[in-house]
Amino acid sequence: MIHKHVPVLIVGGGLSGLTSALFLARHNVDYLLIEKHTGTAIHPKAGGITFRTMEIFRQLGLEAAIRTASEPLDNIRGRIAVETIKSIDPEKLETAENSQKALEKERIENFEKVSPSKPASCYQMELEPILLQAAKEGKGHIRYNTELIEYQQDDLGVTATIINRETGTKEKIRSDYLVAADGAKSTIREYTKIPTTGRGVIGGHYINIYFQADLSRFLKPSQFGWIQILNPEVFGALITVNNR
Template sequence: MVGGGLVGLTTALVLRHHGVEVTLVEKRATTSPQPKARRFHVRSLEIFRGLGLAEVVREAARDLAEHDHMATGHTLAEARQLPLWQPSGSGDPVEISPELPCLVAQDVMEPVLRQAAEDAGARVRFQTELTSFAQDADGVSAELHDHRTGEDTALRAAFVVAADGARSPVRSALGIDRSGRGAIGDPSVNVYFHADLSDVVRGREFNLCKLEHPALPGALASVDGRYRWVFMTGGEVERDWPALLRTALGVPAPDLEVRSVLPWQAEMLVADRYSDGRVHLAGDAAHVMPPFAALGANTGIADAHNLGWKLAAVLSGAAAPALLDSYDAERRAAGWFTADQSSRRTWDATTAPDPTLADPFVLAAGAFQYPAGAFAGDLDDVEPVTEFAPAGRIATRIPHRWLDTDLSTLDIAGPGWALAVADDPQRWAADGIPAHRLDADFLAPGEGLLIRPDDVIAWRGTDPTTPATVREKLLAG
């Protein structure tokens, strides 16, 4: 693993969950000092649930537990909460996930994942930089530089996952270009500051508050809801930030202290290849997108989940290396989808939503149908995106339904495969694939679903002898 950000750490956790030996190198001395990502959608929480981490993540998210609303005002002092959005689609609202989304700042989340990865047995080496690598038929030889000791060492690995960020030195070394819309909108500035504003926001807590004061229009993001804030705006980097912030907040904030000023540019770019031989890109190394739909890290976490079981299956000999071709086919399509959706949105919660955009629940649940990849059957039944209407279609995440008090359909696969079936499970259980009885509106009598270790439906049909054959065929690539 190259990179100890959200995606590298999650990949290490997924690989350990599958019993794979993993060394993670990160050139920085610490996890991210910047709060950056804060919204983790239900699909990421489902993945953390599968890794046994949902509770620690929820605990880390405690500070922002009541901060789901958007807000708007001339200044913070005058701001009001906006109502929460509702899912589109007809019929009774269904529970979309066994998990709730959460808000937790990246600088709080990364140490949680780092600790979990170490506890799970990953060798996590911070202050260690990958300086070069070369691959051959049997593996990858990497040169590492230890910034603490100044020592250079060599490491041999079967595969490399490059979660080394948007500038990805590994992607550059492989000569992989990126395509997409490029820069979106004007350059932005994030001002991270501390100020005790708990009395000002009490009773109208928010995730993001759009402030319209002409001196400093922008959006204020809650980092811990009390003391830590990020103000996102445009314009010059060098300005009298304390004075401007006090004006936009509309309160004296005597203890206000600016911690960092970070210029950034929203971009939409997706790598033209996610894999090159034994090296695979994940996270921002593979795709960058504007943060307006909070999908950057969430898409990377789903990359890790998809790649992890495939690498494990190849390493254990259960699958042929050709299975890994499906990583590019599936996740590059998903990267394009989320990057496109993100670049057609803004943070302006007051404008009416564009009906041609994907339903927010589709994005939150990762309810995206892979157009090609490791599944069997045709895709005549197309998963819609402008409404959230999952129906157990092939190449989509299995819809959540409770099978038992605390057992969701999303709990039955991973690290292994599973079956969800409409009739007697004993009729189906074959070759070590456990079958679970599922009484769901989207399953016809006698039907069964074969679920991959990453909760994706690989096959749907009525013949109980087929799933084992399908699994073998998919593993053979």
């Protein structure tokens, strides 16, 4: 059993964990970030970045890189509801698009009055590698394929047991602070019996399917990123990840 001390142990290598790591490094605080998966996200996951979050990334010097990654979706803001993709009326689509563009222009103008940054659309599978690369350039330590098994908290800090999922090697990590960035189904939250509040499940359960399909002959040159499908057989949505 290897024993090690680190000021901060971050459990979870998603957006919250990587951003926490970057700000700790900014303040010269050493950390160890562990993530049970083998790498960054392979599913699009979250895609909308608010202007406030872009302000935070601006402080980290990452706004330009994220803005470049979001360029394919810069003008993809609109939403439309249809019975099927094939049944879309081109004239109605154009009318709806013009209306959306006017609203979008007004929205961006309002952002520009209060912030140097504006919203971006960059899905998690594109954003996480940008944050990871920035973290690697700092002084922190990041381990993938590593999972938290258990931990105990006392008046002076936290003692955690972690395991390398590939080799089975266990380590005892002593830290002053533990950051629970392990997602909505947080093991740490459940372990400490921290309750959740709110409405619970909203609208039932959903399946996300990430696939590639050329729909340009039905949609081109529209700028709709969210297409709601509503008919007696199907309730769902098509969401473009990169406008291809």
